[in-house]
Amino acid sequence: MSFIDHAKNPYASLSPAVWRGSTVVFDSFEDFVARKSRQPDGYSYGITGTPTARGLEQRIAQLENGKHCIVTPSGQSALMTTVMGFIRTGDHILVSDSCYGGLKAFAQYWLEKLGVDVEFYPPTIDSGIEQLIKSNTKMICLEAPGTVTMEMQDIDAITAVAKRHGVLTMMDNTWASPLYFRPLDHGVDFSIEAATKFFGGHSDVLMGSISMNNADHYSLLRETQSILGQQASPEDCFLVLRGLETLNVRLKEQCGNALQIAQWLDQQPMVKQVLFPALPSDPGHAIWRKHFQGNGCLFSMILQPADESALGAFFNALKHFPIGASWGGTHSLIAYYPASQQLARAFSPTSEPIIRISIGLEDPATLIEDLQNALQTYERARR
Ligand SMILES: Cc1ncc(COP(=O)(O)O)c(C=O)c1O
Incomplete structure (x- = not known):
């Protein structure tokens, strides 16, 4: 018995479909056994998204001039998922002192207790960040302008240092949105948006996005999304897709x-x-x-x-x-x-x-x- 209707659906609309589903069903035993090979783009279980999430991810990746995107249930979850994907006990992470409070609290009250060396740096340090890089520095977190106090950061100067030292960078770009600044074009590895704000646009949905170019980073973060259970609901993806129209x-x-x-x-x-x-x-x-x-x-x-x-x-x-x-x-x-x-x-x-x-x-x-x-x-x- 097949649960899959392969006949072409003749319905066409300007509105994206809301695909619900926790369970993904498979054509055959072999298909099920090989289900992991469908990731990071395909569908194997609802936790990594349905076609509604994938449609939104493609749309955001386009806006960010990136190759890949993952949507998560909030801006905070996008920040946390990115950090959790790459940071382990013994790593050093540099976090701008004017990063979003939720990220700072996560770094201070969770990462530090898990044995991560967390260091807050002055937001306007620019290329001076080189002096803070250690042999175990894994990631630099940026946000420009900063939350509440609005300090600007010289993203190009910081990513140049990070690249020289093989350090990952992630930037919270929610204030400018990719319409006014595209972090990936400035050498940032992960561009984060709290889609709750401009993308959704109507104060009725929580959502986050992580955009990137590197395929290995994408695979790892898709797996992290699954392990941490960070899926956004299809209805919310629909609302953000609608928000993006305007x-x-x-x-x-x-x-x-x-x-x-x-x-x-x-x-x-x-x-x-x-x-x-x-x-x-x-x-x-x-x-x-x-x-x-x-x-x-x-x-x-x-x-x-x-x-x-x-x-x-x-x-x-x-x-x-x-x-x-x-x-x-x-x-x-x-x-x-x-x-x-x-x-x-x-x-x-x-x-x-x-x-x-x-x-x-x-x-x-x-x-x-x-x-x-x-x-x-x-x-x-x-x-
Ligand atoms: C700059 C910035 N980043 C991230 C977030 C977190 O987004 P969310 O509320 O969707 O978790 C916020 C929320 O206020 C924010 O202002």
């Missing part, structure tokens, strides 16, 4: 509006500093201009000093910025990172509280008016 137009609009709003905030007396490499005043501007084709929709700012109750008054005065920690979706969002978070870091550029803003698709004039009103409230609350 990625270009959403980014153009959101990121253009973010620049406009950041420029306006930069002029406000209550704003001490806007952390956003697209602004000429930002310390990372020259690197950003040289290597990136555009800016993300996310930036941070530091207000003139006041106690936390004034910051509370600022947040609570906002009508068009829901308070939430994610970003990249069609709705603007705002989040708060208290001074204690910056103080806890080894190489933070500031010890002050930070406000992080993600710009959505709302009318920028409405958002500016809302921010203006909240800044006035802040000024009154400071007195």
Whole structure:
């Protein structure tokens, strides 16, 4: 008895099919025995994906100018799967101090306890990273601009050092997305996206992607995905495929509006500093201009000093910025990172509280008016 219908399905649509399935069935005993040989691209069990995941992976690989891609259930799982694929007890891993907090926590609280030598490095170290390379250095983790504090990294300088020493590099590229920066073209081995943000685009799905060129790395990570159980659901893959249909137009609009709003905030007396490499005043501007084709929709700012109750008054005065920690979706969002978070870091550029803003698709004039009103409230609350 065959469970496989090999007849050509005459149905055609612009919408990708959602293929569900934990179990993959086989034509014959021999086929089943040889099932492992179907990996890394084929299908042997649901954990490594159905054709819906494969369609999404091909689409993301194209965007990243990469040969291969693996999708995972979240951005954090993409970061963790990449590290777990290659790092073993006794290895040394260099993690930028402004990498995403989940990756840093994983390195600090898990890898270190598993006997990995974890070292956080100053994000703006650039080619100076060479001094930190040891004989057991296996991987360098990058993110540009960094999470919350937005430091730029010279990716080309770091990958040049890494290649000289045979060290792997992985970069969290979520802020720029492959539309505005393609890490693989700059010598990075693994380009990671939290597809939760721009790719999905509507704040309704969690997903991550790992793109790469090296076929051996791809095989190893596909196996790692299976061993760690890191499969994304077919419905979620469908949602991200749908999100990608409008990625270009959403980014153009959101990121253009973010620049406009950041420029306006930069002029406000209550704003001490806007952390956003697209602004000429930002310390990372020259690197950003040289290597990136555009800016993300996310930036941070530091207000003139006041106690936390004034910051509370600022947040609570906002009508068009829901308070939430994610970003990249069609709705603007705002989040708060208290001074204690910056103080806890080894190489933070500031010890002050930070406000992080993600710009959505709302009318920028409405958002500016809302921010203006909240800044006035802040000024009154400071007195
Ligand atoms: C830069 C960056 N990388 C990774 C992640 C993690 O993504 P996820 O929430 O899908 O696990 C986030 C989430 O906030 C992020 O901002």
